[in-house]
Amino acid sequence: MSSNSYSFRNSALEKGENVYSLTDAGLEISTQGYKDTIPYSEIKKVRLYHDPTRFAMDKYQCDLTLSNGAVFTLKSVHYRGFGDFENRGSAYSAFLRQLHERLKNFPGIIYHSGNNPGCFAGNLLIIIGTVIMVSLALLYMGSSSTIGILIKLGVVVVMLIFSIGYMRKNKPATYSPDHLPEKLLPK
Structure with missing residues (x-):
């Protein structure tokens, strides 16, 4: 996949992968029979954080909060089976860089890093x-x-x-879309 799209599977409860694509019209999301394009102007908050688990110590996440309060979460790992997660960190980071490049043209978005x-x-x-x-x-x-x-x-x-x-990685802070927090972007 190009850096203009990213896919991953959350868990065994999902039949297939969540696919996020950057288009001129907005962020296209295709997941579990749901397909929609969200205009970039509808994204009001972005949060990047590290969320390790026993099975995926290298798991990073990005929460996108829309103006209607809905939250979409992108994860840097892909569920393959019980306790088996594939690290997709480099593709995840490339996608987030491209997303931020598009979002910087939309004022009013709040960029958070770490936990609330x-x-x-x-x-x-x-x-x-x-x-x-x-x-x-x-x-x-x-x-x-x-x-x-x-x-x-x-x-x-x-x-x-x-x-x-x-705690150091997840210390609450804000950032600009031109200067993403490298500590929260896996390699």
Whole structure:
């Protein structure tokens, strides 16, 4: 597919792929028997964020919010089977660059990167709470050996490293369509 179109399948619940195409008339969407062209002027908000899962750590998403409140989500991974996701990051990023190139001609669109502030704060509280709970559990599980203590500390450190990386990528911000946040565009 060219960078003017992008397709992916969300999950086993979908029979086929969602196909998004950039046309002169607007964003053409074809998914599950639904086909429509949305004028670019109807897109009011764009949000780019990293949304890793156990099976797809490299999953990025783009939410497009329309003037009527409808939201369309593009994902950088394609569902192939249970726990099996194909990384389509380079095609996803190329498509988003082309989409932003077209959208920059339409004033009034708000461009967000990362989580919304409430979600970000909630994630931060969950991470802090989880680290405290895991640390307390490891502390009270008991181990008198130095190796046992080091292993426990290692688990907490690894968890913190992954959490900090996730939070850095998803820190709420705005951007312009001329300067997309590279940290949210997979290679």
